[in-house]
Amino acid sequence: MKGVQRRLVLLGTAWSRSCSYSAFQHYVAPETSLLLSHCYNRDLPRAMQTLDTMERRGVWADAIAYSELIKCCLAHKAVKEGKHVHNHIFSNGYQPKTFLVNTLVNMYVKFNLLEEAQILFDKMPERNVVSWTTMISAYSYVKLNDRAMELLVFMLRDGILPNMYTFSSVLRACERLSDLTQLHSGILKVGLESDVFVRSALIDAYSKMGELLEALGVFREMVTGDSVVWNSIIAAFAQHTDGDEALCLYKSMRRAGFLADQSTLTSVLRACTSLSLLELGRQAHVHVLKFDQDLILNNALLDMYCKCGSMEDAKFIFNRMAGKDVISWSTMIAGLAQNGYSTEALNLFDSMKVSGPRPNYITILGVLFACSHAGLVNEGWYYFRSMKNLYGIDPGREHYCCMLDLLGRAGKLDEMVTLIHEMTCEPDVVTWRTLLDACRAHRNLDLATYAAKEITKLDQHDTGAYVLLSNIYANSKRWDDVAEVRRTMRERGIRKEPGCSWIEVNNQIHAFIVGDKSHPQIDEINRKLNQYIRWLTDTGYVPDTNFVLQDLGEEQSEYSLRHHSEKLAIVFGIISFPREKTIRIWKNLKICGDCHMFAKLVAKQEQRHIVIRDPIRYHHFQDGVCSCGDYW
DNA sequence: ATAGGGTTAG
Known part of the structure; x- marks a missing residue:
C-alpha cells in the first residue's frame, strides 16, 4: 500500500513536471497557446487572467510560456505580477528546471530586487554558468564589487567554468591590479580573449587602474574587434588626459572603416577639451548634430566650448539643450565662473535653484569659484556655510580649497589659517599651495615659508612649492635664500618644468x-x-x-x-x-x-x-x- | 536565461 501511494505521488510529480517539459507537450494545458499569444502581444492583464483560469483548473503551462510571461512582466515593470508568476511556478511542490529559475532570478535582478534574487539563487538545487553570471553581473552593476568578486570565487569552487559573459561582468567589478592580472590570465587560459565583450571589458578595467600600456597591449592584439572595443581604448586615453593619443586612435578607427557613434564622439570632444582644440572641436560638433538627443554627448560638447574659452558657443548649446541634467548646469556654471563671468554664473545658479535639478557637490564648487573670482567674500561664506543645510552636501576638501582661494584673493590670510585649522579633512598639498599663492600675492613672507615647508613635508618633489618660495625670496631680494632653495632643488633633483x-x-x-x-x-x-x-x-x-x-x-x-x-x-x-x-x-x-x-x-x-x-x-x-x- | 564603451571638479 505504502509503495503504491509513493508511486502515485511520484506519478503526480511526474505529471506536473511533464507540463513544463517540451518532450511531453501533449500534457501541456490547452490554455498555453492563448497565454503565449497574450504574452507576445505584451497584453499583461489578459495573460494574468489566463494564468488564473489555469490555476483554477489545476493545469500548468510549459517553461517557454512562463519565460515569455516573465518577459511580459518585465516589459510592464509589473513587480506584483512577477511575484505571482514566481509563486505559481513553485506551487504544488513543483521543482522547475534551472533554466526557468534563472529566468526568475534575472527578473528580480531587473526589478532591482537583489535580495529576492539572492534568496531564490541560494535555494537552487543546481546552478549553472548562467545562474552564477546573472548574480555576478547584478552585483557588479550596482557596484557591490567585492560581492561580485566573491561570487566568482564561490563559482569556481563549485566547479563551474566562467564563460565570456561571466568575465565581462566580473571585469567591471575588478578593483585591484593583482585580481585583474589573474582574471586576464584566466581568460587567456580558456581562450576567451578574442571575444569582443571580454576585450573591451579588459581594456576598460586596465584603463580604470591607469594601466594604459596594458590596455593598449590588449587592444593591439586585436584580431577581432568592433566599434565598442575602439571606443574603449579611445576613452581610456581621453579620460587619462592623453588627448593626442586618443585622437590618433580615433583617426585609425576611421581608417579601419568604423563609424563614430555617441561614445566615440564624446571621447573625441573630451580630447579636444583637454588639448584646447577649439577648431577640431567645432568639426566634431558637426557630427554631434546627428545625435541631437544624446545628453552625455551634448554635455561633453558644452564642456568643450567652456574649456576652450568660447562662451558664446557654450551658451548657444546650453540654451538649445532640451533635457539638461545636473552635469549640464554644473558645467555651465563652472564654465562661466572660470572664464570670468561670475555674475552670470551666480545668476544661472539662481535659475537652477528655481527650475533646474538639485545641485550636487560639483555644482557648489562652481558657485564658490564664481564668488571667489568676483571677490564676493560674504556670498561665498553664505554658500559655504549653508550647503549642508540647503543641499545636504558636506563641504569636502575642494570646497575648502575654493573658500581658501576666495579668502586669499581678498587678502584675508588670517582667516585662511583659521579655516585650514577648521577643516574636517586633512589639509593636502593643494590646500597649502593655495595658502602659498595668497602669500605670494600679498607678500607675506613668514606665512609663505610655513606653507611651503608644509608642502615639501607632504611632497618632497613638489616643483611648484620650491619655485614659489624662490620667487617670494626673489621678490624681497633675499638672494641668499633663493640660492638655498635652488641648492635644495638641485639636491633633490628637481627642475623647473620649462614653460x-x-x-x-x-x-x-x-x-x-x-x-x-x-x-x-x-x-x-x-x-x-x-x-x-x-x-x-x-x-x-x-x-x-x-x-x-x-x-x-x-x-x-x-x-x-x-x-x-x-x-x-x-x-x-x-x-x-x-x-x-x-x-x-x-x-x-x-x-x-x-x-x-x-x-x-x-x-x-x-x-x-x-x-x-x-x-x-x-x-x-x-x-x-x-x-x-x-x-x- | 547571463556580457562590453561616453559627460561636470581635482
Whole structure:
C-alpha cells in the first residue's frame, strides 16, 4: 500500500513536471497557446487572467510560456505580477528546471530586487554558468564589487567554468591590479580573449587602474574587434588626459572603416577639451548634430566650448539643450565662473535653484569659484556655510580649497589659517599651495615659508612649492635664500618644468618653449616682439622681473622674460589671425606677471581678444583688462 | 536565461 501511494505521488510529480517539459507537450494545458499569444502581444492583464483560469483548473503551462510571461512582466515593470508568476511556478511542490529559475532570478535582478534574487539563487538545487553570471553581473552593476568578486570565487569552487559573459561582468567589478592580472590570465587560459565583450571589458578595467600600456597591449592584439572595443581604448586615453593619443586612435578607427557613434564622439570632444582644440572641436560638433538627443554627448560638447574659452558657443548649446541634467548646469556654471563671468554664473545658479535639478557637490564648487573670482567674500561664506543645510552636501576638501582661494584673493590670510585649522579633512598639498599663492600675492613672507615647508613635508618633489618660495625670496631680494632653495632643488633633483605654450592655427598646433628658436617663423615673431617691447617701454612699461626664478643679471632675466613662451605665442597669433579672430593660447604653467601685463597692453593696443588658459584658470584679455581681475 | 564603451571638479 505504502509503495503504491509513493508511486502515485511520484506519478503526480511526474505529471506536473511533464507540463513544463517540451518532450511531453501533449500534457501541456490547452490554455498555453492563448497565454503565449497574450504574452507576445505584451497584453499583461489578459495573460494574468489566463494564468488564473489555469490555476483554477489545476493545469500548468510549459517553461517557454512562463519565460515569455516573465518577459511580459518585465516589459510592464509589473513587480506584483512577477511575484505571482514566481509563486505559481513553485506551487504544488513543483521543482522547475534551472533554466526557468534563472529566468526568475534575472527578473528580480531587473526589478532591482537583489535580495529576492539572492534568496531564490541560494535555494537552487543546481546552478549553472548562467545562474552564477546573472548574480555576478547584478552585483557588479550596482557596484557591490567585492560581492561580485566573491561570487566568482564561490563559482569556481563549485566547479563551474566562467564563460565570456561571466568575465565581462566580473571585469567591471575588478578593483585591484593583482585580481585583474589573474582574471586576464584566466581568460587567456580558456581562450576567451578574442571575444569582443571580454576585450573591451579588459581594456576598460586596465584603463580604470591607469594601466594604459596594458590596455593598449590588449587592444593591439586585436584580431577581432568592433566599434565598442575602439571606443574603449579611445576613452581610456581621453579620460587619462592623453588627448593626442586618443585622437590618433580615433583617426585609425576611421581608417579601419568604423563609424563614430555617441561614445566615440564624446571621447573625441573630451580630447579636444583637454588639448584646447577649439577648431577640431567645432568639426566634431558637426557630427554631434546627428545625435541631437544624446545628453552625455551634448554635455561633453558644452564642456568643450567652456574649456576652450568660447562662451558664446557654450551658451548657444546650453540654451538649445532640451533635457539638461545636473552635469549640464554644473558645467555651465563652472564654465562661466572660470572664464570670468561670475555674475552670470551666480545668476544661472539662481535659475537652477528655481527650475533646474538639485545641485550636487560639483555644482557648489562652481558657485564658490564664481564668488571667489568676483571677490564676493560674504556670498561665498553664505554658500559655504549653508550647503549642508540647503543641499545636504558636506563641504569636502575642494570646497575648502575654493573658500581658501576666495579668502586669499581678498587678502584675508588670517582667516585662511583659521579655516585650514577648521577643516574636517586633512589639509593636502593643494590646500597649502593655495595658502602659498595668497602669500605670494600679498607678500607675506613668514606665512609663505610655513606653507611651503608644509608642502615639501607632504611632497618632497613638489616643483611648484620650491619655485614659489624662490620667487617670494626673489621678490624681497633675499638672494641668499633663493640660492638655498635652488641648492635644495638641485639636491633633490628637481627642475623647473620649462614653460610651454600652444596655439592652434589652421588645424595645426604650434608649440613654443621659453626662448625657443625652432619655429619656422621665429625671426618674424622676434622682430614683432621687439617692436612691441620697444613701443611698450616708450609708454612706460617696465619688465616685471619679479617672476624670474634665478638671480641672473637684470639683462639676462629680461631676455628670458622677453622670450617666455606665451609672449611668442601671442605674437604668432597676432601675425597669423585677422583682428576679429580671438587668439586662444593654452599653457602648462601659470602665467607670470610680466606676460600678464604684456598681454593686457598688447590686447588694448591691437584691439584684440586674447584668451590664455593655464592649468587652473582662464585669462580673457580685452581693452587693457583681464577677466581674472589680476589675481591668479 | 547571463556580457562590453561616453559627460561636470581635482
